[in-house]
Amino acid sequence: MNGKNVNSIELRLPSRLGFEKVAMSTASSVAKLMGFAPDRVEDLKTAVAEACINAMEHGNKLDESLIVDVILSMNEGSLEVKVLDTGTGPPEGVHAPDMDKKMHGEEASRGMGMFLIQSLVDEAEWVSAPLTGSYARLVIRLNNTGD
Amino acid sequence: MNGKNVNSIELRLPSRLGFEKVAMSTASSVAKLMGFAPDRVEDLKTAVAEACINAMEHGNKLDESLIVDVILSMNEGSLEVKVLDTGTGPPEGVHAPDMDKKMHGEEASRGMGMFLIQSLVDEAEWVSAPLTGSYARLVIRLNNTGD
Amino acid sequence: MADSGTKVKMEQVKCASGDPITVLRFAGDITSSSEPAVLGTYGGLSPETSKRILLDFSKVEYLNSSGIALIIQLLYAASQKGQTVQTFGLTPHFQKVFTMVGITKYTKLYPDEAAACAGFE
């Protein structure tokens, strides 16, 4: 993180399932400081949790010595959250769950994280940078009252 | 922070008053994960807030481009929090407030932060390292039920 | 490290019509490590005596997509065995999340236990 960025807060977590809750609390507190409504804070918490779990599980392969880096950047009307891991990023785009297929055993019951992230925030992208690590980038906007 | 420390969580904040609330939330969430009782979590939150405010105000002289670094280390029976700034550390030790003097205008109404930190946690020390920055180090223990 | 974990309590109640209902009351977290609590507890129910199942989420503190996947597996198993499952106690946020992923096609979400019970009739 650029030490000169006076609007960024950074959180660094070992890749241990459960620690995503710390990221949820940190993000929630930043969003509250910025004046986000409680329902948007909930959206953000779930999106941040899912992004951290994916970074730990898929990006860092649950190697606890690998860090998940969460960078919260406060802008005028929006909060951007980048969740970085040391992996190569998701191989495919976002897949919407097909509940009928799941209910007939034709699709894994899992595989909803990226879909939830994309559905809950105003902007979501996944940037794969195999050499420097990859990240999920989420944005929620203050003027958006949610769906 | 040593990237290999699988029991440490790090939070980096610009020196802006108010952002200590983010550190409170992060620390609170870590303490809850560790199983601390609600009253000890409150003790920790106040101690972390005071340490962050001092780091921002006295250590980093409210220069927002200077970072306050909060390192939470989870040990078997205790949580250690280091709050680092870029200053030279407190010139004096902890001063217990004298309310009679304050009530007679003989002592500044302020000057209770370090005393509160020391009173609320199980261990508190201030390490001055003018070249590398200074830090307050607080420890709360799981087997201590508080005063 | 204290693990808040998943707690689950099984209870038999009766709805207004007198039909027996099996309630699974979850508490704590529902995550990838909740398989024993969610599917294990469900698996211990007899399909003959537990025709109507109620999932109570009102004490759940944290629920993620891996936890939701376990609920989907429970719903899948229940549909195979001809059991009906109703749900209550989700926060508005998680009602939205359940609706987003499409679970509501396979379990109805009710605001409280009484409404959920009445939903079986």
Next chain:
Amino acid sequence: MADSGTKVKMEQVKCASGDPITVLRFAGDITSSSEPAVLGTYGGLSPETSKRILLDFSKVEYLNSSGIALIIQLLYAASQKGQTVQTFGLTPHFQKVFTMVGITKYTKLYPDEAAACAGFE
């Protein structure tokens, strides 16, 4: 950046004995930036008509040592003017903190408004 800031509401109530009491109801945060809200509001009270002052902390979300310093300044000013100040609505944690720093020598802490009012008699 939304600033939750300090909110303060001034109210006149009467205690059981009929004596008038001025209540300052704080809400939000009490920090170093709360000087106008705390000392400004106090300064607007007339020492003649506001002999009994009640500080209501029940809606305060965050209070730090700089905020407590402002309360001490208020207590100091009030003691100079012969006003009595009672306090209620602090969480158990902040009752402990007020006790630690020794404020309780200059204002009593009560669990609720009724008890604090009765404390003036």
